[in-house]
Amino acid sequence: MALDEKIREALARVAKAPIPSDRDSSLFDTGVIDSFDLVDFVADLEKEFEIKVPDDDLHPSKFESLGKIAAYLKGQGAA
């Protein structure tokens, strides 16, 4: 499964609004996730991609859009 598809699946588990098709749209501004959904989403990503997001990377900007999430996960070696 492609990385984007896996991210969309994880996001769908917490999403409160339709996930935008645009990879650069803010997931916060579009109401897809709020602060607390973000906590669950990051935990889900860690489990799904078998990574540990270190404290230094624990910043909303890294998870703001589908594109940023994909870039971060690629940087962590997730396939």
Next chain:
Amino acid sequence: MSALTGFGHFLPSGVLSNDALAAEFQVTPEWIVSVCGIETRRVVAPEETVSDLAERAARACLEDAGITADKLGAIIACTGTPHRLFPGVSAEVQKRLNAPGIPAFDLHLASVSGLFGLALADRMCQAWGPTLVVASETMTRALAQGPRAKETAILFGDGAGACLVTPNDGPLAIRDVRIASDGALSESLRLEFGSTLQMEGRTIILHAVRKLARAVAELLDKNQLQVDQIGLFLFHQANLRLLDRLMQELKIDSRQCFINLNKYGNTSSASWLIAASEAKAAGLLRSGMKVVIAAFGAGLSWGAALVEVG
């Protein structure tokens, strides 16, 4: 070994309801409850000061502990909302209690100040004697210094809580206190001069959940305890959704967690002390029970403490 020998709290009589905030911010009361779990908050009267609240909580604490102010060895006042830079709330409390000649100072770490005060008092009382930790906040006044954002206006309330820490193995023995700070994200929670509270909510919540969960897990691990061996968790009363997330993360049963956030909102440094005072008054601190206290605040800073009821 040191112990918590008394608690006290004071809440101003003014009440700020969700109906009033809903009208101000054009949202519904139900929306406010859904995002934070808070139904009402207490608000200071125009003539009340942060020191007034602190004094009332301090006096209630001394009465609960059964000692007079002349027996105090030190006073630590915790507040993120002092009415002036210096002298601090501690000096005002010391003057009003008539307890001269002992060290008195303030801590400014927002919501975690009370826990840092406890950590310091745990050590200080061994050298100086009974140490009063009093946390007092006029958060609604801090929010009123500029245009209010609904995300913070709905959260905060005013109040004060206090505890007395004594150098003996008293009724609530302090078994362990662990505190830490990391200045890398300090800008994400701040209150500048003449401004309103600035809080990057998403960053704060991400780090609060992770660091509080980790602090509690490490505290339990170091003391060879499991979550189900803890009778009561007294968390900083920040936001019900944050507490729910913490309980989920740590697998804490909701019956183990004392919550009064719905009544008072987030009273910052005072919140766990008010909770502890109410829990004790309600008879919830039972003999043999182990209690975990945990808080998160400015710095960013966080910590957890283990107390055992004798």
